[in-house]
Amino acid sequence: MSVITTENLTKVYNPDKVPVHALNGVDLTIEKGEFTAIVGPSGSGKTTLLNIIGGLDEPTEGKTFIKDTDLTTLSDSELIKFRLNHIGFVFQAYNLIPVLTAIENVSFVMQMQGRPSAECREKSLALLKEVGLEDKIHKRPSELSGGQQQRVAVARALASKPDFVLADEPTANLDSVSTAELLDMMLDLNKREDMTFVFSTHDQRVIDRARRVVTLVDGKIDSDEKRG
Numbered sequence: 001m002s003v004i005t006t007e008n009l010t011k012v013y014n015p016d017k018v019p020v021h022a023l024n025g026v027d028l029t030i031e032k033g034e035f036t037a038i039v040g041p042s043g044s045g046k047t048t049l050l051n052i053i054g055g056l057d058e059p060t061e062g063k064t065f066i067k068d069t070d071l072t073t074l075s076d077s078e079l080i081k082f083r084l085n086h087i088g089f090v091f092q093a094y095n096l097i098p099v100l101t102a103i104e105n106v107s108f109v110m111q112m113q114g115r116p117s118a119e120c121r122e123k124s125l126a127l128l129k130e131v132g133l134e135d136k137i138h139k140r141p142s143e144l145s146g147g148q149q150q151r152v153a154v155a156r157a158l159a160s161k162p163d164f165v166l167a168d169e170p171t172a173n174l175d176s177v178s179t180a181e182l183l184d185m186m187l188d189l190n191k192r193e194d195m196t197f198v199f200s201t202h203d204q205r206v207i208d209r210a211r212r213v214v215t216l217v218d219g220k221i222d223s224d225e226k227r228g
């Protein structure tokens with residue numbers, strides 16, 4: 001089943017001043033369980049594409065479907081609710097809430113979804129165990145390494161039971177050991193839980209381990225390589 005489908009995605013920034021054509025007709029289908037890297041030179045449109053797929057930005061033309069839902073038909077409030085319930089986000093700067101502990105950061109998303117607090121706590125604990133942080137659940141972000149913070153961010157992304165996890169350069173601020181550990185963990189979640197991951201990266205070590213590599217050049221798909 002397709003989790004993400006884009007049709008003729010086009011994005012023009014500053015259309016009335018000096019237009020920047022960031023995406024030029026991107027047709028992309030991502031199936032459930034794929035582990036896809038979006039790569040390409042700086043300025044090729046990777047972040048723009050991820051932002052549109054994640055419902056954080058709107059295309060100038062074209063459509064984005066998450067399963068059967070056309071994001072372009074949702075109102076702002078519907079989109080906020082849709083993102084909360086269907087998409088897990090991981091950002092390069094981790095974006096954890098500094099005053100909350102690891103377990104509170106993960107629980108927060110589920111509390112926003114209105115799930116009972118006992119369930120939030122139990123599920124957060126299970127997720128932090130899955131990402132190898134059961135001994136750090138009461139630590140705040142400032143007490144954790146970058147790699148550990150990014151693991152909390154992945155646990156948080158999974159907390160809402162999303163249809164897929166979207167990650168914009170998730171390893172950009174990590175050293176090579178933490179990068180390898182984060183990838184091992186994401187690949188493990190991908191295999192065991194069939195979780196769909198879509199991430200942008202510049203890092204060749206990350207690209208080497210992706211199971212599908214979509215290359216953007218000048219806002220268009222230049223190549224799309226699926227690996228066994």
Ligand SMILES: Nc1ncnc2c1ncn2[C@@H]1O[C@H](COP(=O)(O)OP(=O)(O)OP(=O)(O)O)[C@@H](O)[C@H]1O
Nearest residue numbers: 013014020022040041042043044045046047048049
């Ligand atoms: N808010 C914006 N306003 C105007 N132009 C923008 C905006 N955001 C991005 N752009 C331009 O759109 C193009 C695509 O940018 P985008 O950030 O999507 O590329 P990228 O592949 O993610 O780049 P990088 O690898 O450097 O992060 C670039 O020319 C960029 O300068």
